[in-house]
Amino acid sequence: xxxxxxxxxxxxxxxxxxxxxxxxxxxxxxxxxxxxxxxxxxxxxxxxxxxxxxxxxxxxxxxxxxxxxxxxxxxxxxxxxxxxxxxxxxxxxxxxxxxxxxxxxxxxxxxxxxxxxxxxxxxxxxxxxxxxxxxxxxxxxxxxxxxxxxxxxxxxxxxxxxxxxxxxxxxxxxxxxxxxxxxxxxxxxxxxxxxxxxxxxxxxxxxxxxx
Ligand code: SAH
Numbered sequence: 001x002x003x004x005x006x007x008x009x010x011x012x013x014x015x016x017x018x019x020x021x022x023x024x025x026x027x028x029x030x031x032x033x034x035x036x037x038x039x040x041x042x043x044x045x046x047x048x049x050x051x052x053x054x055x056x057x058x059x060x061x062x063x064x065x066x067x068x069x070x071x072x073x074x075x076x077x078x079x080x081x082x083x084x085x086x087x088x089x090x091x092x093x094x095x096x097x098x099x100x101x102x103x104x105x106x107x108x109x110x111x112x113x114x115x116x117x118x119x120x121x122x123x124x125x126x127x128x129x130x131x132x133x134x135x136x137x138x139x140x141x142x143x144x145x146x147x148x149x150x151x152x153x154x155x156x157x158x159x160x161x162x163x164x165x166x167x168x169x170x171x172x173x174x175x176x177x178x179x180x181x182x183x184x185x186x187x188x189x190x191x192x193x194x195x196x197x198x199x200x201x202x203x204x205x206x207x208x209x210x211x
Pocket of ligand 1: 088
């Protein structure tokens with residue numbers, strides 16, 4: 001899996017503007033047992049470099065994308081991070097290895113509950129999860145040094161932009177379901193101005209809007 005991530009980075013190095021990801025990110029990927037986050041019948045495929053179905057029509061992202069999006073946030077041991085789309089909790093566990101505190105929101109109650117039990121059971125005590133609408137973010141815990149959105153939105157949700165700290169970084173796939181999506185890096189400078197740039201084309205499940 002590590003070799004697959006490294007070769008994915010090598011192939012996309014021009015778009016990423018770097019040859020390798022942060023060593024700490026790669027150490028976190030080595031440390032978190034991905035097989036414990038995928039359904040039992042798919043454990044044999046846990047280390048394949050692809051997304052896998054995890055029930056309720058949702059997927060656990062490809063390891064290369066998990067590593068890349070984590071790297072984009074440039075976290076430190078003091079960072080407070082918000083993840084949208086807890087899913088299995090795998091991405092949250094990776095973030096928990098690198099940041100002080102992780103908050104993660106999932107809209108499907110069964111997934112949210114299973115992820116919470118799994119993360120606590122595995123000892124990731126610096127992750128707090130809740131069931132809710134990711135478009136609203138988690139205003140009570142804002143602002144965040146990093147925001148990582150693991151489902152594709154048609155636009156950058158304004159609440160998430162607001163909840164990003166000055167100097168903070170957000171990784172978010174933008175685009176419509178089953179259409180072309182772009183993985184965007186959104187940064188906010190000390191004056192509160194935001195800037196975004198696209199890194200590469202991706203395929204995510206949709207960030208569902210509650211009607
Ligand atoms: N990060 C996950 C994979 C996420 S798949 C992991 O590591 O396993 C995307 C997830 O986003 C799905 O679980 C989906 O239910 C959730 N999602 C979709 N729309 C959402 C919304 N508006 N708010 C919160 N979660 C949402």
